[in-house]
Every structure is written in structure tokens, then in C-alpha cells.
Amino acid sequence: MARAGLTAERLTRAGADLADEVGFERVTVSELARRFDVKVASLYSHVKNSQDLKTRIALLALEELADRAADALAGRAGKDALAALADVYRDYARDHPGRYAAAQFRLAPEAAAASAGVRHAQMTxxxxxxxxxxxxxxxxxxxxxxxxxxxxxxxEMGGGFSHSAPDTQETWSRILDALDALLRNWPAP
Amino acid sequence: MARAGLTAERLTRAGADLADEVGFERVTVSELARRFDVKVASLYSHVKNSQDLKTRIALLALEELADRAADALAGRAGKDALAALADVYRDYARDHPGRYAAAQFRLAPEAAAASAGVRHAQMTxxxxxxxxxxxxxxxxxxxxxxxxxxxxxxxEMGGGFSHSAPDTQETWSRILDALDALLRNWPAP
DNA sequence: ACCATTTGCCTAAGAGCTTTAGGCAAGTGC
DNA sequence: GCACTTGCCTAAAGCTCTTAGGCAAATGGT
Structure with missing residues (x-):
């Protein structure tokens, strides 16, 4: 029997793609096995369990997001940097809703500390x-x-702002304006 | 055989309590049946399916939250009202994490339109x-x-701010101060 | 009080996901 | 070329969801 060439990394990437297609909460070991045309049990040599798979996807998403943010911030400062960082999050969520949801996955404390979450705080x-x-x-x-x-x-992704004028892009710009103004004029206690 | 007195409402309330105990994502028809000491299939006379159950819990949470908000806003205005509304959300999430998570559950458009979500927007x-x-x-x-x-x-609930000074209560107050200042001084486009 | 109807919970059964245990064959290294 | 490791497999148990059909308890009209 030919081998499928499974790897924790390949599974994680495929899991992330699956998340973007059907939603993070519907990422399932079984579905992933189907996509690799492999029996379910085979995945358990590469990934501890379903939780482990989701954790890996979450870590991948956090990395990707941090990489995008680092790129976007390079050479920018002030409001430019603020808007660039903000857009990275929004665009990533639009492009990769499942990955974005994964990035919100509750990680175990040690995993969280070792994750790219730290870089996010630094960039902010x-x-x-x-x-x-x-x-x-x-x-x-x-x-x-x-x-x-x-x-x-x-x-926005959850549809909370849907069906209502003004459009969300307009609101997004105005919120960034407002945050910029606020940060330039942060009130004393 | 004695009847257990199941009702969509009782199931919904018990489901909400269950959510607060074990997390909304772990609310399960089976566990609910166990709590009522009843066979799983019996619940399906009162609730269409698992999705329906979760939707009902979400609607309940939205109602409760809106009721609390209405209470808190009565007789307040300005920054007082702002802080009161903000605290309602934060406190509700602390007191009822499962219900709060339920309130974020993606509702079908018609369900959303008929939900207390509308009241939330009005109160803001x-x-x-x-x-x-x-x-x-x-x-x-x-x-x-x-x-x-x-x-x-x-x-905050997800642990995003944990392990770091200053404490989150302090940040919360300062954010409310900042929002108040921002709203009093909203920048022109 | 009695019988018919409705209602409520039950048993049975199929289908899917998760996870563990143990086996055989395809690659790897001496 | 042979022993060993690694990778995917079959088998099986346990859990959840959901539908179909049945019996008994409540309800209500006479």
C-alpha cells in the first residue's frame, strides 16, 4: 500500500484549510482523514488527539497572523502603523475565517506562553x-x-453589523480615526 | 412510569445552567437528559435538535442580558450610563460564562431579528x-x-490578559474613562 | 366513573466521531 | 540482503445525535 506521507505539519495545514472552508468548530479528525484518503486511526500517529490537532491549528494561525502583522508594521509609525495593524486582523479574518477562529481557541497556559501570542502583544x-x-x-x-x-x-464576521447602513468599511475607518485621536489625547486618571 | 415534566423552557434553563458549569460548547442533549434522569430521545419531543436547543439558550441569554441592561440604565445618563451598561456585560460574563458564550452563538437571520439583540442596540x-x-x-x-x-x-474571560499587571479592573475603569473622553470629543472625519 | 384521545417518555436502531490496540508491509540502515 | 523502524491498516468500544414506533399516563367529554 502506498503511503500517504502524513505529517503533523501537513495535517495542521490541511486542518487550517478545512477550518476556513467549513468553520473551525467543524474541523474533525475524521474529515481530515477523508481528505487524505486515509483511515482515521492513521492520524493518531501524528497527532495526539482532536484537541491536539486544534491546538496546532491555533498555533499556526497565531504565527501567520503575527507574521502578517510584522510585515505590515515594517517602516510605519503613528496612525499609519495603527491602521496597518488593525487591517491585518480584519483582513486575516476575512481571508481566513476558520484560522481566525482558531486563533481564539483557548490554549493551555504553557502553550499560550510559547505561542506567537506574545509577539502580538509586543507589536501592539x-x-x-x-x-x-x-x-x-x-x-x-x-x-x-x-x-x-x-x-x-x-x-462583523458574526453578522452583528449586517443589514444596516452605514457600511462597515466606513465605520472601521472612523473607529481607527477615533482611536488615533484617543491615543493622542489619552485622559489622565 | 412517572413523568418528568419536561418542557422546552425547563430544558432551556437547565441547558443554560449546564453551559455555565461546563461551557456552552459542551452542552449536549445527552447530558441534559442525564440531568433530568430521562432517556435522550425524550428530549426530542420538546426541542427539535441540538441546534434548536442551543438557539433557545442563546435567546434566553440575550433576554437576560437585555433585562439586566435595562435595569442598570434606568435613571442614569452620561458616563454613569456608559459605565453601568459596560459593567452589565462584564458582570454577566463573569457570573454566567456559559450563558455569555451562548449569547454569541450565531443565530439564523430570522431568529436574530426576533431576538433581544435588537434591544441591546437600542440601549447602546x-x-x-x-x-x-x-x-x-x-x-x-x-x-x-x-x-x-x-x-x-x-x-478577559479567555485569559488573554492574565498573569500581567496592572490588574484588569484597573484597565477596565481606565478604558471606560477613555471611551467617555472619546465620546465627548468625537473627531470630525 | 368510563372511555377516547392526546401527550409524554420509552425501547430500538442507524449513523458519525473519537480513541486505543495490535498487525502487516513499505522504507531505512548495517 | 536482513533486521528494524515507521506508517497506515483493521477491529472494536464508547459516546453523541436523531428518527421511528409503542405503551402508559393525563385529560376531557359524556
């Missing part, structure tokens, strides 16, 4: 260097930006 | 009456607030 801090914020306000601002980016993208 | 608009925003800025602001509230709560 890098954006804030264009604004004049001392600690602890900088941390507050990091958390605010994370909340807005994630919250907006997830509401 | 009510809060904005304390600030001087004309359309379309008001809609942009509604979306911003929704994004921040949802994004913050979901990152």
Missing part, C-alpha cells in the same frame, strides 16, 4: 510607541486596542 | 444620547462600544 506596544503613553497607561491602551480589534472583527 | 443608542453625536457618527459609536465591550470581556 510597538504601535503605541508612536503615541506618548507611559506605563501603566500603555498597558491599558494595549488592552483597549486588542479589545477593539478582536471585538469588531468578531462582531 | 440610549447611552449615546448623553453625548452629542449625530448620524452616522452615532452608529459608528454604537459599533465601537459593542466592539470594546464584547472584545474586552471575551479576551
Amino acid at each position: 506596544r510597538a504601535v503605541l510607541r508612536g503615541y506618548d503613553l507611559a506605563e501603566p497607561d500603555q498597558t491599558h491602551a494595549v488592552r483597549l486596542l486588542g479589545s477593539v480589534f478582536h471585538g469588531y472583527v468578531s462582531l | 443608542r440610549a447611552v449615546l444620547r448623553g453625548y452629542d453625536l449625530a448620524e452616522p457618527d452615532q452608529t459608528h459609536a454604537v459599533r465601537l462600544l459593542g466592539s470594546v465591550f464584547h472584545g474586552y470581556v471575551s479576551l
